[in-house]
Structure formats: structure tokens, C-alpha cells
Amino acid sequence: MQLMKRMSLTFRLTMLFACASTAVLLALGLLVGRLVERHFEELDMEVLKGKMELARDALRIARSPADLDMFSQHLDDALTGHAPISLAIRRADGRHVVAVGHAEFPDAMLRPATANSMAGAVWTNSEGKTFRGISGLAQVQIKDWSPAVIGVAIDMSPHEHFMASFQRAFWSVVVLAAIINGLLGWGAVRRELAPVRTIRQRASEITASHLDQRLDVESVPPELVELVQTLNAMLGRLEESFQRLSDFSSDLAHELRTPVSNMLTQTQVILSRVRSADEYREILYSNAEEFERLSRMMSDMLFLAKADHGLVSPFKEEVDIAAEVRDLFSFFEVVAEGRDIRLAITGEGNVTGDRALLRRAISNVVSNAIRHTRESGMVRASIKVPPEKNELVLCIENTGDPIPPEHIPRLFDRFYRADSSRQGSSEGAGLGLAIARSILALHRGTVNVHCADGLTCFEMHLPCRAPALRSLEAKLA
Template sequence: MTVRLTMLFALSSTVVLLLLGHLIAGSIERHFEEQDMEVLTGKLTLAQHALEKVHSTVDLDVLPRHLDDSLIGHHGLELVVVTPEGQILFATSSARFPQSLLDSRVRMDSASSTVWATEDHQPLRGISALARTGIKDAQPVIVAVATDISHHAHFMNSFRLTLWSFVVLAALLTGFLGWLAVRRGLAPLQAIRREAAGITAQRLDSRLSADAVPVELVGLVEALNEMLARLEDSFRRLAAFSSDIAHELRTPVTNLLTQTQVTLSKARTSNEYCDVLASNAEEFERLARMIADMLFLAKSDNDLVIPNKETLNLIDEVKGLFEFYEALAEEKSIVLTCSGSGVVSGDKLMLRRAISNLLSNALRHTPVGDRIVVHVDDTGNSVVKLSVENPGETIPHEHLPRLFDRFYRVDSSRQRASEGAGAGLGLAITRSILRAHGGDAVIRSECGTTVCELTFPFDRSVSEC
């Protein structure tokens, strides 16, 4: 960027100086031409006036002396007077005019000039015009006058050399000054780069300083700091996720290994071997469910969960799940109730799994003898909502945004309190299922009541059916 900006500054200044030099050179050229034309026109008028006074051959004989007298003091001025037939009536000693100026077809008041160079490379500018004599019936003669423009040519050559030299030096100087300016202007970016280079995976809590940067870069620094915050959160969650996976997998594997080693330590009866195998099978089933859940979440993260859409009555699905959880609810003397109505389009197995996760979670945290209420609300506009409300201990507000994270539990010290607690993937799977259907899941908890709400997109085609 520094090189590009430096080259841009140098190129811009060079172009501007060249244009300025061209304008100045053109103005000087026109000024010199106007000066030359003023001299040439004056001498041409003087010669024409002298020819008008010629009335006889005697006057014609003395004409050269009058014209010589008129040229005294004008160094470098050439004059020639010729007849249309080419006879020279007067000519200065070194007069060498091009044929175009001595053509008989020149006008009476020709004002255009011609520039040429003699054999010894002397540059001249000249004009010519017709002039009438006082001799009766005589044809007009041709008068051509020229002036030496060597000093003008030398000046312009010197000017162009000076201009080019100045342009080159100015381009180099502008490039150097531009480089200094760009280096100074980009110094805050270099400082940001140095700060960012010091941030590693172990120092993601570091933030870039926005106090010493220009106002134009404050937004960039804030965006980078926000990105670092997201990365820090992602790394923290990834580290916690890896730790949780190791813990969740280690426990059943350890149980299987210990129980198997104890069993093999001495001879057992057939019934004892059957009991050990049955216990191992339960641990294997738990591992299989956990691995299946993790694979489901991995597919969800990569948008590979594609639900099979069909029309579902949410109340019917809830009642079917009530029958499944009836025994567990009766054991804890919990009453299951549902109300409302709503029809959605979705995958039956996936949606039943999502609702089942909420009911299982509610049954686990509802006090004995209390009530769980499921309500379906069809707003008729944009969404269909299903809420599962259960009493219990209020969840602290700071935990609510993370309840759908994998392996996250509010009370980590009691996460192994019971086998029914699961692996901490249920709510994460629920939200993944809802998002695969274009909806979402949220949790609210206050005043001893927790409500988990599932939001389904409103399908107009389903409602019309």
C-alpha cells in the first residue's frame, strides 16, 4: 500500500507539472509569435506604403535605398520584393524565402505566418502579401518579410530542458515526501498489526487499544475487538466442549472397564455374568445415544439436517408423549395438562424428539405433586408457539442464554446426581431441530416458574388445508 500510494503521488504530481509546463510553453510560444507578427506586420505595411509612392521607373530605381533605410536597426530582418513573374525588385543580402511565400496567389492582406529553417539551420518566421505600386496599369508585386527567431528557439529549448529536469526532481521529491506521509499515516495500522500479532490462542482476552488511533480507524479497531470477543467465546466453548466430551465418555468407559476387570478377576456363575453383561449393555446404549446426539448436532452445524415435511397437529403429538411419560409423572405425582391448538409442517420424529426433550427436562426439575402445563398458541399470522411451563427453582438470568449450549448445566457440581440427568445435549438438540424447521427455542425463568417456548414458522398452505 505504501509503494502504491507513493507511486500515485509521484505520478499525480508529474502529470500536473507536465500539464502546467505545456500550458506555460504554449503561452510563451504564442507570446513570441505575437511579438514577431507585430514586427513583421509593421515592416510589411512600411514596404507596402513605400511601393505606393513609386509612380515611375525613376522612383523604382531609388526604392532599394528607401527600403534599406527602413531596415536600419532591425538585425535579423529579411525583406524581398518580387514581381508576379519572379523578377526581384529588392532583396536583403541573406534573404532565403520558401516558394510558398513568393507564390503569385498570395492574398493582399495575408496574415498567416510560415516558419522554416535555412540551409545553415537558422530558424525564420515570415509572412507575405501583395502590394500595389503607383505605376498605372502595373500588376501588384509580392512583398515577403521574415525575422530570425533563433533566440526564441534557444529560449524554448532551455525552458523545456529546465521543465523536464524540474518535473523529474519534483516527481522524486513528491514520491519521497509521499512515502514519508504514507508511512506516518499508516503508522496506526502498523501499531494495530503489532498488537494483533501478540494475540494468541492463550491471550484471546487481550484487546486492541482504540485510544491512540485516528477517528477513521476506531470502527476497525472496534470490529476487531468484537471479533476477538467472539473468538474468545468460541475457544472457551470449544475447550469446555472438549472437556465435557472427555468427561462424558470417560465415565461410562471407566465403568465398563472396571466392571469387566472385576468380573474377570475370579470365576463367576452364569447369572453373575448375565448381570454384568446387562449392566455393560446399558452403558453401551448410553454411549450410543450420546454419540448419535453428537453426530446429529454436527450435522445440524453444517446444515445437513433436512426434515421430511408433513402436516402435524401439535396437541395430538403432545398427548401422545403424555402417554409415554405417564408412568414417570405418576411416580412423582405430577399432573400433565395441555391446551390450545396449532398445526405445523415438519418432521414428525424430529418434532416429537424436541418436545420430548422439554417434557423430560420439565419432569426432572418439577417438584413432587406439582403440575406441568403445555400450551399451543396459533397466532394465525406468522408463527405457531408451543410452551412447556413447569414450577421449580428459578434459573439465574446469566445462565439462560447458555442453556442451549452442549453439555451445559446450571449446577455443574450436581451434574452427575442421577443417570436421568443425561449428557446435557437435550436442549441443544431441541434448538437444532427447531432451527432446521425455520423456528427457534427460548427459555424464560422467573418467580419460581420456567417456560421453554418453541416457535414454528406459520405455513399458510397447512392452515388452508
Template structure:
């Protein structure tokens, strides 16, 4: 069911219920009004008859009573009256007086509320009765019943209800139509947003929805969709760059292997030459293996990398072991190494060691001869940081946010200055995030600081 149809049905249903309730209240009020009018008339005539009966003192008064009561009814068409003794002897009755036993019988005559019945001609009647004490000793008690024909009221109410319910049905149809038009008009901005979204393709991920041109209720939705489009655009751009970089990185060793193999097969070679060529090919295969291994690791990290093991890891010990490994290379470049602090985390020791080694390798490689590398381990209770500081060229600020991207290099010419594939820092950040932390970098005034943050508890 479409949203427009749902809103139309809800609007029509709500308005119909309101109209039905209003119609019921109006009809009930009119009916009560007629009943009140009838009861006022009947009560007045009953009081007049009661006054006449209470003044009866002699037989002469009894004989004059019918004429007196008949005169009181002149000008009231459809009004009937009955005055009877307890033994059902009638003292006075109009020509068409037909009262039910509940009113005319002495035992049930004390009725103060109106009673409804139908006459022999099936006319609706409303009446009341009362037991009255007279001043005539022979007839001390009489029953006075007064009734009126309410046919005109009933016909009016029947016609009124028919008209009222017809108007309610017509109003329900009209409000349903107006509700549909209002829903269509109200949902027009949503339809416009749909048309805008339909025009967004992989080639137009930079398009955004006009949040200022939609109602306030849809502005947040438009902002959310724009945020989603921004994330998709960024992810798509990264994926495109990643595919391009991966093809570039794999093309070079494959091209080297293919060229070298074709040259080798072009003529006969000596055993030593074949051995040298195979050794060179083995180096390229090792490079390809490292790239593939790193890519598999990053692919696993994109799917919520699971830490293989959780064990206490002494970060200071891992830092010292890494410094021992790079000590020979640093001595060759006359780079001083120092470390301080202490801290322990729970995680995978091999992953932690790899993250520290990746950053330290970059630091040793980019530190100018005669420079220094300072490592500080600091326990901040919830997080444990490793700050690796090295001197050297300042990294331009525009490169810092993308330094941990895959295959990203500050050198945009993409000329390799080392055997690395540009995946070390990306792997480092994946390892840190798998351990509940992150990796950041700052560079200013010839000093670059990589900060590795681990969650203290798993």
C-alpha cells in the first residue's frame, strides 16, 4: 500500500469517525429537545387536571369535571387524557384515549417519567400518569393519564437522520478526496527527492540533495542521505584509487619477470646465468608474495579483523626488541635510538610487534643521517600510547590525513624509493583498530610523531 493511500485512508477514517460522532450528538440532542418539549406539555396538562381533581368536593363537582377537563384540551391536537377510579371506572376520557396498562392501572400508575407506546392506528405516543387525591369522600383517589401523539416528531427525526447520515457519507467521500489531494501535495517534496536520487549514479556520486528546498520534516532525511552519499563517494574514490594502485604495484614485478624471462629464452645461457636470473626472479616473487599477503591481511581487517590470540603484551619489551633489530641500520646512518616509559595491553603479540616494526622501519628510513628517534610508552589507564618521534623532513599537512591509506605515498610521482609497497601504515592502523585503538601522525618543524594507541583492556 502506497504512503499516499495510507494517509488518505487514515485521514478519511478519522474525519468519518468525527462526523459520525458529531452526527450522533446532534441527532441525540434534537431528539432530547423534542422529548423535553413533549414532557413540558404533558406536565402542564397533568398539573391542570390535578388541580381540577383536587378541587372536587361534591357530586356536582364530579359531574362538572369532564366539561372542565375537555375545555382545558381545546387547541391541543393529538393530546389525550384519561381520569379513572382505582376500579377502572372512567370519570373522563378523550375520544381517542388509548393508554397502556402501565399508565391506566392503579398498581402501576405512579409513573413520573414519560412512557412510549403505539396506538391502535400505530401512531407513536408519549404519556405520563399520576395518582391524585380528591376532596370527595366517595372517590378519594383517581389516576390521571395524559398522552400526546408524537408522529410529527418521529417523522421529522427519521427525515433528519436520513439527511444527516447522507451528509456524513458525502462528507466522508469529499474529505477522502481532499485527503488524497493533500497527501499528494504534501508528499511532492519526497517525490522530488526520489527523482533527484534516481539521477545519482557511479559517475555522479558528487551530486547532493537540496536540503533547503524541502520541508523541515524531510530536511534531516536529506542531510542523512547527503552524508551517506559523501561516504559512498569517499569509499568509491578510495576503491578506485586502490584498484589503480594495486594494478600499478603488481604490474612492475610482473613486467620485470616477463621481460627477464623473455630475454633469457631468447638464446642459450650458461648455468651461472640461469642461476642469477632465477635468483632475481625469486626476489620479484618474494615482493609479489608480500604484497598479496598484506592485501589478504587488509581484506580481513575490512571484515572486522579477529585477533587470533589475547595475551598480556609488554609494550616496552616489544619496543626494545624492535630497536635491537634496527640498531645496525641506525648505526650505519648515525641515528641515535632511545626509549622510555612502560605499559601493558592484552592482545596478539605478533600483531603488536608488526605494528611497531612498520612505524619504526619508516622512521629509520626517513630520518636524516645524524638524526634521532625517540620512543615513549605511556600508560593512560584506559589507553596505552606509543609515541615514535623522529627528525627529518616535515611531511606537508595536506598529506597527513591520507598517510595511512593503502599504497599512498607522499611522492606523487609514485617512484619507489624502497622495497615497500605502501601498505605498512595501512596495516598498522588496521592492527591498532583491531585492538580498540587507532594510529595518528603529526609533523611540524622537522619532527614527525606517530602515535599508536592501544586499548588497555580487550
């Protein structure tokens, strides 16, 4: 098996084609050989039956032993010019009357009791020649002779020579045909696999800097269309992933450079001359804030990396989503009142999940909504549990400027901000929505955003049990 795996596809298909064609030729040759042998057997039996009737007619007209002397001469004349035929006639008492040829009939063929059952018998004489013969009873008008046994045999040597020549020619043709079929199969396989080699060559030209190239679907046979389409789809995903990785690396470098540059500049300025203790204390407080920002960013990045690789295992507990939203609104109430933003919540619903992680995801979305709501605006949370779906839908709506459509597909990417003026601000690193999406994915949920009628709505979908099932469980408890 391992040897077959190491062999090339061209070699394996060539061998398969050659073996299949050889097997067909062998089966055909065996069939033809069997038919030829049966044809010879039918011809022999026809000749033997004719000679048997001839011998019976000759014995039927014999009236005395003297007539038998003329029978031998008559028999020699009848067999002249025919295939080598042997004939024997034995009386009922076991004595031979006539014996022509070298067949050396088996004793059982010339016994009256078994004569008629030996039709088509084949045997070999002392000289190594093979004979086929028949035997039968014949009525004789001579007294004390009836019944006589007649045995007729034909030498099969000509047939054997023919079959030997046929087999030599047949095997020669089979070997030659196997070689020719192998060469033709190799050429056909090489020709039909040319599109695969073209795909390999085109694929080898695609590098990380040329992921925009695609394989030509029109130039391949129908059997390879799905393969090429799959490869093109894979290249598309790789191109998108490389682009996101490149953007992420650039954004990460930019986000880290800003606080590091701030701390380096401040430190260089403070060290340019002797400062007072208060000035040193002030710069240390400023650096501490930057370190806290870096620490939060590293913690968020570590969480996202673990979530992406399935290393975060959320707890399973009953979570009251409405209670969590109310607690978060109480926490953000001071900020909202400072900007005259009204907070409202409607609906109830429970899910099974990790309370701390779900609270963090909802907090990130609520914080983002409050930050982008105009003064004297409103942030409203509505909880719905559609009866036809076993899921809870939490919608966080806020009034404010709508998000441009071109930003919506990337809104949950890391370090991405729809408002470019906020780049480098201290409000966040652009990881909040990305973390929210990862937390919902851990709970087999989703999050999306849409804008309509002056409202921006973030919808979080979480799987939950049907209300009827929860009620039944409560009654049983």
C-alpha cells in the first residue's frame, strides 16, 4: 500500500489501463480457445458417428465369416483420404475381428455392457498420442456373433498442434497488446493530466505578494472545475486573511507606537534638566496611565487570541440578560447624565452561558453606543425571544449619526474605527466590538449592526431554550 502511494498517478493509471486491457484480452482469448476446442469436438463427433454408421452397415450385410475378409478391404477404401481414424470390432465372446489403426482402445469401450456409455471418451495410447472415440453395439447376421461391439477413434494430434500454435500466437499477441496498451495509456494519461500540471504551475507562481491571481476555470475539463473553484475560493480566503493580518499588524504597531512615543517624549523632556518632586510625580502618573492603557490592550489581545484558538471555556449558568443590562445602565448612568442621554430597557429573557463574559460583551456594545450618541439622545435596550426561534435577541439602539455602509463589514475587526478622527485617542484601542463578537461566538451566538430612521442598532443573538420548556422544568422542580 505504501509503495502504491509513492507511485505517480500517471504510472498507476497506466498500469491500471494495461492490466484492464490485458485481462479483457485474456478473457476473450480463453473464450475463443474454448469455442475452437468445442468446434473441433463437434467435428470429430460428426466424423466418428459417420464412420460408426458405415461400419454398422458393412456388418449388417455380412452373412458369413468369409464376408468379413472383404469388410477389411472395404473399410480401408472407405477410410482412405480421411483423418487418421482407428476402428476395432470385437465379438461378443471378446475376440477381435477387425483392428485398424493405433488407437489401442480401452477395454471398457469394447465391452457390450459399457459400449454405449463411452461416447466421446478421450485417452492416450502407448506412443503418447491422444484419441477421441465412441463405441456402440451392432447386429451381425453371423451365428453366435451378435451383438458385436464397434469402436471408432480419431487421432487428435492435428488439433493439438493447431491449439498449441494458437496459444503461442495468442500469448504473443497478449504480451504485445499489453505493451502497446501501456504505451497508449501512458500517452493518454499524460495528455489528460496536462490541465493538472497547468494548475500546479499556476499555483507555484502564486506567492504571498500575488494572492490576487486566480486559476482559469475555462481551461480545465468539467471534472476539475470544482477543484479549481475550490482552489480559487481558498486563494480568496487567503488573500482576505493576509490583508487582514497586514492591516492588523499595521494597526497594532500604530496603537503601540502612540503610548510608547508619548512616554518616551515625556521621559526625555523630564530628564532634560533637574525637576522638582511634584514634576517627577506628575510625569510618573502620566506614564502610569499609558502603562494601564497598554496593559488593557495586551489583556484584550490575549483574550482574543485564546478565543480564536478555542482556549476560552465559558461557564454554564443561567443568566438574566435584563438584570445584567440594568446593572450596566446603572454603571454608565453618571456618564449618560453628563451628556443628557436617556437609558431605557424593555423585555425579559434568560440564556445559559458565562455571566462575566456576557456582561463584558454587553458592556462593550453599550459603552460604544453611549460614546457615539449625540447629547440629549437615547440608548435603548430591547430584549425579545421570538416564539418560532430558540434564541434571545438583545438590540442596543442609539440615536446618532448613521454608520457609513462601507464601514459596517469591518466594524467588528480589531483596531478598526469608523471615525478616523478617533485614531490614537484614549477612548479605546478599537477592540471592544471584536471582543464582543468573540464572546458571542463562544456562546454560539452572533452580532450584527444596521442603521435605519436615525437609529443604529446592534443586535446580539444568543441561543436559549424555548419558554414552554423552561415553564415545564419549573413545574417539575
